[in-house]
Amino acid sequence: MVRIYVPRRADCDLVTNDARFIDWFIGYNSDDGRIEFTDSADASDIVVLFEQYSYKTWRYAEELARSPLVRDHAERIYCVNYDSVGRGFLPGCYTSLTRANYDPSLHRACGYPKDYNEIALAPQGASPPIPTFLFSFVGTTRSFPLRRKIVELLGSHPMGRISDLDVRFHSHTEEQKRSYVRSIQDSWFVLCPRGSSPSSYRLFETMALGRCPVILSDDWIPVHGVDWGDCSIRIPEADLAEVPRILGERLEGAELLGRNARETFRRFFTHPMRYRQYLQGILELHSAVDDKPKDYDSRRKRWRSAEFRRANQWTLPQRARRRAARALLRTG
Numbered sequence: 001m002v003r004i005y006v007p008r009r010a011d012c013d014l015v016t017n018d019a020r021f022i023d024w025f026i027g028y029n030s031d032d033g034r035i036e037f038t039d040s041a042d043a044s045d046i047v048v049l050f051e052q053y054s055y056k057t058w059r060y061a062e063e064l065a066r067s068p069l070v071r072d073h074a075e076r077i078y079c080v081n082y083d084s085v086g087r088g089f090l091p092g093c094y095t096s097l098t099r100a101n102y103d104p105s106l107h108r109a110c111g112y113p114k115d116y117n118e119i120a121l122a123p124q125g126a127s128p129p130i131p132t133f134l135f136s137f138v139g140t141t142r143s144f145p146l147r148r149k150i151v152e153l154l155g156s157h158p159m160g161r162i163s164d165l166d167v168r169f170h171s172h173t174e175e176q177k178r179s180y181v182r183s184i185q186d187s188w189f190v191l192c193p194r195g196s197s198p199s200s201y202r203l204f205e206t207m208a209l210g211r212c213p214v215i216l217s218d219d220w221i222p223v224h225g226v227d228w229g230d231c232s233i234r235i236p237e238a239d240l241a242e243v244p245r246i247l248g249e250r251l252e253g254a255e256l257l258g259r260n261a262r263e264t265f266r267r268f269f270t271h272p273m274r275y276r277q278y279l280q281g282i283l284e285l286h287s288a289v290d291d292k293p294k295d296y297d298s299r300r301k302r303w304r305s306a307e308f309r310r311a312n313q314w315t316l317p318q319r320a321r322r323r324a325a326r327a328l329l330r331t332g
Contacts, residue, residue, distance in 0.1 A: 005044035108281035136187035143195030212257035
């Protein structure tokens with residue numbers, strides 16, 4: 001029996017303000033016979049830290065160093081992190097790690113702990129009509145240069161529907177959300193390019209709606225255990241111009257891919273299943289046998305290493321290139 005402690009915001013200021021995540025994690029896993037929840041870190045084998053959503057820089061290491069929970073229990077702490085860009089400080093489950101900062105001995109890719117477009121994930125009732133478009137993308141182009149290229153290269157394609165919706169995230173109206181759902185249902189394939197994050201809510205919303213997601217994100221880390229080839233298509237970012245040809249060649253199998261995507265969502269990414277996946281990933285990491293030191297000093301040494309800084313693009317040359325790229329994106 002593995003004893004698990006889940007701190008709340010009052011216990012540690014690194015914990016999310018959204019207490020629902022903790023309640024859901026405990027509620028969906030309380031009947032798992034492998035574990036029991038405790039009310040003390042000292043009495044636990046595992047501490048599950050639902051991290052506060054934030055844009056973490058290298059200075060986050062200082063916040064971790066100030067936390068008594070991290071200092072005293074570093075060897076048993078695992079996180080659930082849903083930042084736009086996961087940095088990988090702590091072992092645990094992340095929605096948005098990049099390939100550079102992903103370590104399979106420390107990390108698991110996962111789905112988001114909350115839903116954004118509740119309309120997309122609600123039961124849809126009758127089957128939608130046969131799609132009109134081969135592919136579609138409706139979203140902002142401001143979050144990543146690849147999205148501008150989608151508009152430039154594919155915007156006038158007769159078999160595609162490409163719409164630049166210049167709306168800040170978390171500020172869409174209900175009608176915009178409904179229109180977004182209709183655009184997915186009216187497409188055989190839905191382009192899921194990376195934005196500020198390597199991952200995207202769009203991927204899971206597309207699957208829930210029974211359409212095949214087209215993953216355009218070289219940095220995306222697949223969630224372990226899912227047969228992604230059975231329910232999605234992945235195309236390298238450099239091959240964006242080839243998207244219409246590739247999807248045209250896959251059109252005959254699009255309906256089956258969409259059905260598989262919906263079934264995969266039901267098996268892995270419904271609300272209860274996401275929280276059970278967090279537990280499963282953490283238990284796998286905890287039970288893995290490796291020779292890496294797990295005490296606080298070893299964790300801190302990793303955060304300060306040149307390798308960790310390079311993986312997160314925090315070296316001075318990397319930061320300079322990133323500032324130049326952002327300036328180019330703004331001026332376009």
